Amino acid sequence: MKTSERADVEFTAFVEGAQPRLSRVAVLLTGNRATAEDLLQEAFIRTYLHWGKVRPEGAYSYTRRILVNLNTDRWRRRHLEPVVGDIGDDHVSAAASRGYATVDHRDSIVHELAGLSDRERTIVVLRYYLDLSERQVAEELDISVGTVKSTCSRAIARLGTQRVGEGRLS
Numbered sequence: 041m042k043t044s045e046r047a048d049v050e051f052t053a054f055v056e057g058a059q060p061r062l063s064r065v066a067v068l069l070t071g072n073r074a075t076a077e078d079l080l081q082e083a084f085i086r087t088y089l090h091w092g093k094v095r096p097e098g099a100y101s102y103t104r105r106i107l108v109n110l111n112t113d114r115w116r117r118r119h120l121e122p123v124v125g126d127i128g129d130d131h132v133s134a135a136a137s138r139g140y141a142t143v144d145h146r147d148s149i150v151h152e153l154a155g156l157s158d159r160e161r162t163i164v165v166l167r168y169y170l171d172l173s174e175r176q177v178a179e180e181l182d183i184s185v186g187t188v189k190s191t192c193s194r195a196i197a198r199l200g201t202q203r204v205g206e207g208r209l210s
Contacts, residue, residue, distance in 0.1 A: 051091050054099050055084055062100075062107060068165045069111045071154045079114065083107040104170070105180055108162060112181070115158035152199055160195035167192055 041049075062083070066076035083106040087094060094102050153161045166177045167188070174192075178185045 047091055050096070051088055054096075058100050058103060062103060065104065065165060065170065066107055066111070067150060068153060068169055069108065069162055070114070071150050071161070075114070079107055079110045082110055108166065108180060111158075111162065115162075156195050156198060160191055160198070163188055163191045164195045164199075 059080070062080055063076065066080045066083075067073055070076045070079060083103050086106050087099065087103045090102075153164065156164065162181065163177055166172050166180060167174065172180065174185050174188045177188045181188075
């Protein structure tokens with residue numbers, strides 16, 4: 041098998057394995073399935089174009105960073121989009137699998153996150169859904185750890201206010 045054919049097979053296997061989780065991350069970041077699919081497709085294209093330089097163990101992180109950057113570029117150009125659709129049950133977050141959080145209706149997460157600014161939503165998704173440390177989030181977004189902490193704090197407070205206002209907290 042030629043090197044290029046082997047690379048295509050490796051890339052295809054990577055996409056098949058990473059697509060469900062990256063798709064869910066994209067929906068959580070954008071709040072819109074169609075936009076999420078577009079961003080993920082672009083992220084996969086950009087990853088493929090540099091596949092020869094991407095280490096297999098770092099391919100997921102590499103593609104996720106592209107996805108986050110594409111989303112950041114998108115929200116710098118425009119504001120929030122309406123929430124449409126649900127995020128499905130393709131993947132359970134690391135936190136949920138540990139029993140820290142269970143959600144009856146996955147689309148309620150997207151709805152609640154839509155009430156946050158784009159930056160807040162991105163930081164909350166990276167920090168709590170992807171379970172990245174504050175330092176990792178800061179590096180991923182090229183911001184300070186203090187900005188991650190303060191933005192997370194404000195976002196969580198806003199999410200708590202939304203839940204109390206809707207009578208969801210016991």
